[in-house]
């Protein structure tokens with residue numbers, strides 16, 4: 001199968017982990033007889049340095065023409081003093097919006113050997129398997145007006161959602177719940193926010209179309225608490241943009257490290273953008289120690305969602321599992337008795353384990 005993949009490494013560790021995904025995909029292509037072509041384009045801070053904008057038109061065009069997109073991470077101290085609309089993060093928000101990638105799937109997948117990497121108790125996290133579905137192109141991130149007002153003495157961000165934006169993400173969440181365990185938790189702040197009351201109304205209207213799915217509503221503050229005290233009570237979580245951003249970083253604690261989480265940003269049809277949940281990690285950038293597994297697992301999501309492949313992503317996930325079973329960990333996982341390896345070593349170990357795997361003992365591997 002011929003496929004063209006656009007890679008947007010971005011900044012900081014984004015540049016260090018993109019190579020890991022590429023070489024894993026090249027190995028898969030050789031093994032399964034696929035033809036993957038790759039083209040690298042600029043985004044974020046490195047695009048500002050090269051093109052004076054975080055999202056060059058050439059990048060948008062290349063993404064529109066791609067079969068799928070991989071993104072590393074954007075941002076860094078070098079660009080922190082720029083005005084909000086010129087920062088590296090604007091490039092990321094811009095590409096999500098330009099491509100209409102309204103649904104962000106963030107599977108929280110635990111690997112058994114990593115149970116001890118989490119500061120949470122083993123009996124609390126064991127067996128947890130959650131899919132956070134985050135609305136990605138609306139809400140506070142994009143609403144207008146935004147910015148300083150009243151001669152710089154006040155500020156405004158606008159939480160705007162159109163009914164159709166809520167309906168499509170809620171539909172996606174119900175459909176994912178149907179494919180998984182028929183349980184959906186909708187997270188909002190309906191005790192305070194009008195937008196959340198509207199969201200809740202739409203969930204209530206939609207549940208009639210999906211009578212086989214059990215629905216519960218949770219306020220976001222309580223959801224944040226329950227996510228790390230009773231994670232097993234969750235299956236699919238659906239929420240708006242900002243709540244989903246915060247809850248997914250929090251949920252990464254269940255897996256041992258933020259560096260473990262992949263994500264898929266998709267729309268109803270067509271291309272998707274795949275990126276780890278974490279950022280450019282300026283505190284470890286340049287040291288060669290970043291965990292590449294969130295990026296590698298994002299490449300697996302790409303094969304499954306954009307290329308409709310099954311064996312290939314399963315094989316990548318099993319290779320990650322095997323590598324961890326063998327006792328190899330990057331520094332962020334801080335496992336006693338583990339062998340701490342660099343980004344490159346971890347990548348080589350995963351590649352070495354591709355196609356040599358036996359049965360997976362991954363505790364949770366059902367993405368929807």
Ligand SMILES: NC(=O)c1ccc[n+]([C@@H]2O[C@H](COP(=O)([O-])OP(=O)(O)OC[C@H]3O[C@@H](n4cnc5c(N)ncnc54)[C@H](O)[C@@H]3O)[C@@H](O)[C@H]2O)c1
Nearest residue numbers: 073074075076258259277278279280281283284290291332
């Ligand atoms: N998708 C993205 O591009 C994205 C996501 C989040 C943050 N950011 C940007 O990244 C910059 C840094 O933000 P931050 O420090 O708040 O968040 P971060 O996710 O970059 O890092 C948070 C912590 O997690 C660690 N970490 C993250 N990924 C890791 C990995 N793969 N391996 C090992 N450790 C890892 C970091 O070292 C750091 O201690 C900011 O400019 C922010 O806007 C970008």
Ligand SMILES: CC(C)[C@H](C(=O)O)[C@@H](O)C(=O)O
Nearest residue numbers: 074075089092093245277279
């Ligand atoms: C960098 C930032 C704009 C981004 C977001 O908030 O969406 C990041 O935190 C993420 O989770 O992808």
Ligand SMILES: [Mg+2]
Nearest residue numbers: 245246249277
């Ligand atoms: Mg985030």
